[in-house]
Amino acid sequence: MFKARRKLTTIAAGVALVLGASAVAHAEPLKATVIHWWTSGGESAAIKEYADAYNKAGGLWIDNAIAGGEQARAAAINRIIGGDPPTAAQFNTSKQFHDIVDQGLLNNVDEVAAKQNWDKILPQPVIDSIKFKGHWYAAPVDIHMPAWFFYSKPAFQKAGITSDPKNFAELMADLDKLKAAGIIPLALGGQPWQEKITFDAVLADVGGPDLYLKVYRDHDVNAVNSPAFKNVLTEFKKLHNYVDQGSPGRNWNDATALVISGKAGVQIMGDWAKGEFIAANQSAGKDYGCLPGFGPKAPYIVAGDVFVFPKTDNAEAIKAQQLLATVMTSPAAQVAFSAKKGSIPVRADVDASKLDVCAQAGLTAMKDKSRQLPNAEMLMSPDLAGALQDVVTNFWNKNQSVDDAQKAFASAVKGA
Missing domain, CATH: 3.40.190.10 (Periplasmic binding protein-like II)
Known part of the structure; x- marks a missing residue:
């Protein structure tokens, strides 16, 4: 009797083991x-x-x-x-x-x-x-969208700025007011990809979507050599007057932290920066502002x-x-x-x-x-994207003339 019971117990245990293994395998x-x-x-x-x-x-x-x-x-x-x-x-x-x-x-x-x-x-x-x-x-x-304009509301208030800039010229005027108030006007991480984002923001907003597409999609050298593109390069380089000495090599999220703390006024960055504001318990529209370009029909880089x-x-x-x-x-x-x-x-x-x-x-x-504007990397090969980024970062960081930068940009596009 004992042997039979032990045998049944062993069988039951074996069945349970098999069923358990099956359940584990099923739940893997x-x-x-x-x-x-x-x-x-x-x-x-x-x-x-x-x-x-x-x-x-x-x-x-x-x-x-x-x-x-x-x-x-x-x-x-x-x-x-x-x-x-x-x-x-x-x-x-x-x-x-x-x-x-x-x-x-x-x-x-x-x-x-x-x-x-x-x-x-x-x-x-x-x-x-x-x-x-x-x-x-x-x-x-x-x-x-990689070209948002984020700004610190307390910094704007301290600088006496009472409304959002409606165009690029008003943005530049606001940067002057921030500088006069002792605030870092433009928080920029001086890394090539961040400099390229800043350039693309200027190209889209100052140059407009038609010029943007002629350059990046069509590889139109005549467009690169145009007065309109030269103006984009000029306005882009003016922004260098508004970054601080700690900009070179700074990570993007550290630049965002300057805006969060009110030490800096503006950052041109993708809307992933908003994740840092959220993590810092700051609310959009209350603690900071955000502009996807200027005006109701501003191009929206996708x-x-x-x-x-x-x-x-x-x-x-x-x-x-x-x-x-x-x-x-x-x-x-x-x-x-x-x-x-x-x-x-x-x-x-x-x-x-x-x-x-x-x-x-x-x-x-x-x-x-x-308003949808494909980002530059959707429109060109990685090699050309890299070459143009090198042109932009070289222009930003060196004492290069606008004319020479324009020639370098045209040369890169021509070689594509």
């Missing part, structure tokens, strides 16, 4: 190693929204944050080529990842795009960046971030990639992410009513397709 989350460069306070809080959403959907997000966009992209490419690809990797909404598509190193996410009707809900500049050769090769996670999915034949990894693409582009996660990142959702069909006044201004701008 889809692991996803995700490379990205979001390491500042506001950025980390934002990416956590996607990580949490992925984990709740049955995945296991393995975070691989690498400071610096170039460094993170290089690490991702090295792992892909080296045979140890991450599940997903961040790139900008641009042509940055098109080479690895051409080399057959990415999986597409056509199935997710079809289910979510990306063709109908995404802005055309984003579609043009992520869909080509008939396939979708990236999941877009946000829209960032930029942002995407995640690509390296080639793999591993069935579980492919499932993880599909789940990541689904979660990252889902309405709830899009809104939660943008609320902390400072971006706006890439989808046009979400309830964004809880986003702040800056985001609402961005959403309004995106509804007017005539």
Whole structure:
């Protein structure tokens, strides 16, 4: 009797063990190693929204944050080529990842795009960046406008500035008032990409969208050699009079911190800077102002971030990639992410009513397709983008004449 009971107990235990193992196997989350460069306070809080959403959907997000966009992209490419690809990797909404598509190193996410009707809900500049050769090769996670004008309301008040600048000339006058009040007029991180953002803001607002497109999309050397483009270079260089001695090499978020503290008046930066204001418990419209250019029809440069999915034949990894693409582009996660990142959702069909006044201004701008202006990296090869960035940073940091800078810009465009 005892032996029979022990035998039954052993069998039951074995069945329980098998069932338990089966349950564990069934509940095994889809692991996803995700490379990205979001390491500042506001950025980390934002990416956590996607990580949490992925984990709740049955995945296991393995975070691989690498400071610096170039460094993170290089690490991702090295792992892909080296045979140890991450599940997903961040790139900008641009042509940055098109080479690895051409080399057959990415999986597409056509199935997710079809289910979510990306063709109908995404802005055309984003579609043009992520869909080509008939396939979708990236999941877009946000829209960032890289040329916002943020300003400290206390700094403006101290300088006696009572209204928003309505054009670039009024902005320059306000910078003079800030300087006279002993406030750093323009908080700039003196790094090449930040200098290029500042230049593009001037090109879009002073030169206008037609000149912007002739230069970046059409590679029109005559446009580069025009008096209008020379004026853009002149106005851009004038801004150098308003940065402080600590500008060279400064990180963008440290420049934002100067505006948050009221030590600086203005920063020209992408709306990801808003994540730093949010992390500092500052409210848009109350503690700081934000302008997406000047006037109700100001061009709205469309930029942002995407995640690509390296080639793999591993069935579980492919499932993880599909789940990541689904979660990252889902309405709830899009809104939660943008609320902390400072971006706006890439989808046009979400309830964004809880986003702040800056985001609402961005959403309004995106509804007017005539205001949508693709960012420069959507319109040119990475090599040309790099060459032009070198021209801009050389002009900004050296005692180079406007004429010589114009010639250098034309030479780079001509060589494209």
